[in-house]
Amino acid sequence: MNEPEKKVLPGWLWAVLALAVVAVVLFLFFTDRRPEPGPALRYDLSEYEAVDESLIRYAEMQRIPVALEAPCGLAVTADGRLVVVGDKVLLILDASGKELSRREWEFQPRCVAAAADGTIYLGVADGVAALPEPEGAPVFWEPLDEKSLLTSLAVNEQYVYAADAGNARVLQYDRSGRLLREFGGPNDRENTRRFIVPSPCFDIAFDSMGSLWIVNPGKLGIENYREDGSLLSAWYQPGMGLEGFAGCCNPAHIAFKSGNVLVTIEKGLNRVKTFAADRSFAGVVAAPEAIQAGWSDAADGHAPAPIRDLAVDGNDRILALHGPLQCILVFEALAPQKEME
Amino acid sequence: MSLEKKPGRRAFIRAAAAASLGGGVWLAATPSAETTVWQIDPSKCVQCGQCATNCVMNPSAVKCVHATRICGYCDLCSGFLQPGSPKLDTGAENELCPTAAIKRSFVEDPYFAYKIDEELCVGCAKCVKGCGKFGNGSLYLQIKRDLCQNCNECAIARQCPAQAIHRVPLSRAYFIKEAGAEENQAQ
Ligand code: SF4
Numbered sequence: 107m108n109e110p111e112k113k114v115l116p117g118w119l120w121a122v123l124a125l126a127v128v129a130v131v132l133f134l135f136f137t138d139r140r141p142e143p144g145p146a147l148r149y150d151l152s153e154y155e156a157v158d159e160s161l162i163r164y165a166e167m168q169r170i171p172v173a174l175e176a177p178c179g180l181a182v183t184a185d186g187r188l189v190v191v192g193d194k195v196l197l198i199l200d201a202s203g204k205e206l207s208r209r210e211w212e213f214q215p216r217c218v219a220a221a222a223d224g225t226i227y228l229g230v231a232d233g234v235a236a237l238p239e240p241e242g243a244p245v246f247w248e249p250l251d252e253k254s255l256l257t258s259l260a261v262n263e264q265y266v267y268a269a270d271a272g273n274a275r276v277l278q279y280d281r282s283g284r285l286l287r288e289f290g291g292p293n294d295r296e297n298t299r300r301f302i303v304p305s306p307c308f309d310i311a312f313d314s315m316g317s318l319w320i321v322n323p324g325k326l327g328i329e330n331y332r333e334d335g336s337l338l339s340a341w342y343q344p345g346m347g348l349e350g351f352a353g354c355c356n357p358a359h360i361a362f363k364s365g366n367v368l369v370t371i372e373k374g375l376n377r378v379k380t381f382a383a384d385r386s387f388a389g390v391v392a393a394p395e396a397i398q399a400g401w402s403d404a405a406d407g408h409a410p411a412p413i414r415d416l417a418v419d420g421n422d423r424i425l426a427l428h429g430p431l432q433c434i435l436v437f438e439a440l441a442p443q444k445e446m447e
Numbered sequence: 448m449s450l451e452k453k454p455g456r457r458a459f460i461r462a463a464a465a466a467s468l469g470g471g472v473w474l475a476a477t478p479s480a481e482t483t484v485w486q487i488d489p490s491k492c493v494q495c496g497q498c499a500t501n502c503v504m505n506p507s508a509v510k511c512v513h514a515t516r517i518c519g520y521c522d523l524c525s526g527f528l529q530p531g532s533p534k535l536d537t538g539a540e541n542e543l544c545p546t547a548a549i550k551r552s553f554v555e556d557p558y559f560a561y562k563i564d565e566e567l568c569v570g571c572a573k574c575v576k577g578c579g580k581f582g583n584g585s586l587y588l589q590i591k592r593d594l595c596q597n598c599n600e601c602a603i604a605r606q607c608p609a610q611a612i613h614r615v616p617l618s619r620a621y622f623i624k625e626a627g628a629e630e631n632q633a634q
Pocket residue numbers: 487491492493494495496497498572588603606607608609610611612
């Protein structure tokens with residue numbers, strides 16, 4: 107005769123136990139997070155990104171919208187109009203930002219300069235193009251080699267200078283487009299490695315006395331040249347602090363205010379600063395926090411630096427072309443005389 | 448008594464051997480899905496540091512790789528030097544890498560070459576972040592196939608905030624970083 111089967115645990119208890127096991131497994135699965143990497147494994151720039159309020163000597167007065175997908179070059183004409191290039195477009199705005207003219211082409215200008223006589227010069231894929239009349243046809247100068255990458259132009263009464271990051275050289279042309287001289291690069295007889303240009307951050311500008319300054323990004327400073335290509339002076343300032351330039355490609359852009367006050371923009375630490383004529387640190391125009399406000403890719407390590415170009419207008423206002431925000435940030439000094447001292 | 452013959456042990460072994468042999472031949476003849484391995488897409492990685500702490504291997508199977516073709520050979524290498532390092536040299540106090548896995552050597556003034564010692568690298572991405580922030584972004588992370596256990600579910604992929612870790616066919620080359628990151632993107 108069969109003995110009646112003895113149940114050790116009732117069925118419902120088995121069900122509860124099974125549910126508990128499933129719950130524990132799920133809990134362990136979804137909460138299995140290892141601790142965040144400790145400070146030794148973290149790259150932290152916050153100490154350098156923080157700027158003491160008292161050192162900010164400028165206020166943002168205006169944002170001029172720029173109707174371009176990817177603005178990349180900015181210049182100011184002698185009569186105060188703003189010239190912006192980007193996409194395959196050239197925009198001319200009045201000082202308040204009203205659009206005066208819009209030209210669209212098949213080619214893509216990367217950088218721009220405006221001469222006192224109104225001629226606009228464009229840095230394009232294979233060289234320089236001159237635009238004697240804003241509405242006229244561009245005149246393309248002798249094409250450069252494939253490696254060339256023009257990142258900045260500067261023009262005075264006699265010459266047009268073009269910074270070629272691809273060949274780490276600056277080309278000097280006369281105003282008709284005849285190539286006169288090369289500073290640095292393979293054809294510089296004195297020093298082919300004059301400029302160290304690891305990335306396409308290679309800017310040039312005239313100071314308020316009309317003297318040419320060229321950024322030497324690998325040396326984290328700027329160099330002053332005579333028109334015959336000889337070096338007049340150099341100023342290098344490596345360092346992460348406010349008085350210096352960090353990384354390998356800074357200052358990314360330069361411009362000059364009256365009194366030879368130097369304005370710089372950096373990549374990596376997105377800040378705008380000024381230096382007095384003796385190159386002592388004068389103050390901060392905009393801290394990283396201000397430059398990065400509203401920029402959705404600020405935390406993306408792959409995103410290019412937001413400020414794409416820099417200029418100073420006839421009223422000594424600093425104009426920073428913000429690519430992602432598609433606008434020109436206009437800064438005015440709170441106490442203009444201070445940085446001249 | 449039943450007249451039916453029970454299959455003996457020998458017959459059973461023979462049948463099993465024939466079945467496995469046949470199965471093997473069938474498997475070899477049938478085109479099967481290729482083995483896949485885990486790989487980081489450098490264009491997506493945001494250098495969060497989890498690769499160092501989440502891999503089941505210790506130290507991590509993720510290592511830093513250097514794309515020398517896009518390196519600037521900079522003296523002030525932001526992948527090699529600590530932010531605000533007092534000097535531009537190989538002094539321990541100046542080095543950014545917590546395990547001193549990056550080796551710097553002089554090429555010619557003012558250029559320096561950088562090499563990763565894989566045995567020391569823990570895949571923390573600190574140098575990758577520094578290089579990307581100021582430099583050309585020539586340093587990047589990759590899962591090394593000789594070290595990776597090819598876990599069913601990669602413990603890092605589960606935590607990766609950028610969904611940068613994918614399975615790719617074994618025959619596919621490593622995602623490398625060259626001039627344009629776009630061309631190396633994972634599908
Ligand atoms: S977990 Fe993802 S984002 Fe973080 S370091 Fe690794 S691959 Fe990059």
